[in-house]
Each structure stands twice: as C-alpha cells, then as structure tokens.
Amino acid sequence: MKITYIAHSGFLAELEDTLLLFDYYQGDLPELPDGKMLCVFASHRHPDHFNPEVFRLAEERENVYFILSRDIWKSRVPESLQDRTVHLKAGEEWKQGGVTVQTLRSTDEGVAFLVETDGCTLYHAGDLNDWRWDGEPDDWNRTMAEKFRRYIEPLRGRRMDAAFVPLDPRQEKNYALGLDYFLTLSDYRKPENGAEKIYPMHCWDDYGIIERWLLEHPDSPGRERIVKISKRGEIFIQ
Numbered sequence: 299m300k301i302t303y304i305a306h307s308g309f310l311a312e313l314e315d316t317l318l319l320f321d322y323y324q325g326d327l328p329e330l331p332d333g334k335m336l337c338v339f340a341s342h343r344h345p346d347h348f349n350p351e352v353f354r355l356a357e358e359r360e361n362v363y364f365i366l367s368r369d370i371w372k373s374r375v376p377e378s379l380q381d382r383t384v385h386l387k388a389g390e391e392w393k394q395g396g397v398t399v400q401t402l403r404s405t406d407e408g409v410a411f412l413v414e415t416d417g418c419t420l421y422h423a424g425d426l427n428d429w430r431w432d433g434e435p436d437d438w439n440r441t442m443a444e445k446f447r448r449y450i451e452p453l454r455g456r457r458m459d460a461a462f463v464p465l466d467p468r469q470e471k472n473y474a475l476g477l478d479y480f481l482t483l484s485d486y487r488k489p490e491n492g493a494e495k496i497y498p499m500h501c502w503d504d505y506g507i508i509e510r511w512l513l514e515h516p517d518s519p520g521r522e523r524i525v526k527i528s529k530r531g532e533i534f535i536q
C-alpha cells in the first residue's frame with residue numbers, strides 16, 4: 299500500500315484495486331491512477347477536513363464515491379453526484395464493491411472511519427480525539443476523556459494496517475492524550491497487534507510535535523509504529 303500525506307488530516311491511500319482519499323482540504327493531490335475505484339471521505343464539515351473541490355475528482359472518472367459525514371449539508375453536493383454520495387452518521391455501515399466502511403462517533407463533529415478493502419484495514423480518526431484543554435473546567439475535561447474512551451472502544455484489540463490519529467500541538471501539554479490512549483487499545487509488544495503504522499495528523503504543519511512525542515516516549519512499545527512525517531507530499535510505502 300502506498301500512502302501519500304497531503305496536508306493536515308489529508309491522506310491518499312493507494313491499494314491494489316482502490317484509492318482512498320481522506321479529509322482533503324488543501325495541498326497537491328498526486329496523479330490518481332486510472333481504473334481503480336476512488337472513495338473520497340470527509341469526516342465532518344469543518345473547513346480543515348472538507349473542501350467541496352473534491353467533487354471535481356468526479357469530472358474525469360466514473361468509479362468514484364463520496365462518503366461524507368451526515369453533518370455535511372446535502373446542498374454542498376452537486377446534483378449530478380447525489381447518487382454517488384452517502385451521508386453517514388455514527389455507527390453506520392456502507393458497502394460498495396469490495397469496500398466496507400464503518401463509522402465511529404467523534405468527540406468533535408462528524409465521524410471517524412474504519413475502512414476495509416483489498417485485504418487491508420485503515421482507520422481515519424477525523425476529529426475523534428481526547429480534546430482536553432488546560433483552560434477548560436475539570437469536569438468538562440473529565441467528560442471529554444470519558445466520551446473519547448467510549449467512542450474509540452470499538453478499536454480495542456483491532457488489527458489495522460494504517461491508522462491516522464490526531465497529534466495536535468495546540469493542546470500543549472495535553473497533546474498526546476489521544477494517541478497515548480489509542481496505543482493502550484492493543485498490546486503493542488506483539489507484532490501482529492494493533493495498527494501496523496500510525497500516521498500522526500492534525501499537526502498544523504508542526505511536525506516537530508512527532509519528534510517531541512518520540513522523545514517523550516522512549517519506552518513505548520508502539521514507538522516503532524509511529525510514522526515520522528516531515529513535510530507535505532511525503533510518500534510512505536508499507
């Protein structure tokens with residue numbers, strides 16, 4: 299599988315028969331090979347996760363589907379593409395060809411995606427994260443942590459090929475809470491467990507936050523799974 303980091307939470311995964319584009323909002327899209335089914339995902343309507351420009355991808359290809367969170371207004375979808383678009387809420391499933399998509403509830407707006415295709419499983423968190431902030435009251439932060447743990451529970455013990463997980467420098471000392479908890483959902487001392495590769499995202503182009511995590515987690519068994527993204531357009535083969 300070939301994974302291109304586009305920008306922020308935007309990734310393109312190229313598999314044998316399928317192309318998966320997640321949360322594109324800006325940046326250069328690589329050339330998309332012909333003949334493969336293209337699934338375009340948007341986890342929610344915030345402008346750093348959804349850009350209606352993605353609908354232009356249907357201008358030159360037939361086999362394209364748009365899998366959008368239900369909070370993205372139907373009126374944003376061009377009339378001609380309505381029949382190739384689904385609006386999913388949390389806890390739903392969608393199947394097309396060899397692709398199965400399940401949605402998890404987010405702690406922000408919209409959903410997270412769990413996608414199975416070409417014998418691979420990919421997880422894209424959208425904004426499902428432990429959004430605790432220093433300035434918020436304790437009970438607000440406690441509720442956030444509880445919700446996050448509940449919503450992400452379906453991933454416990456789950457084998458994944460690639461996981462795209464927020465690591466947001468704006469949270470300051472709380473930046474790693476979501477990723478650290480994600481790593482407790484499987485036993486990362488065992489090679490076949492959990493996510494084979496974890497791509498930090500939602501970094502606002504501050505990739506030093508990945509270095510910081512590695513520096514502060516020298517003994518984490520999940521360490522080797524963390525992908526060191528350093529710039530937009532970077533390609534990873536796994």
Ligand SMILES: [Zn+2]
Pocket residue numbers: 344346347425500
């Ligand atoms: Zn966001």
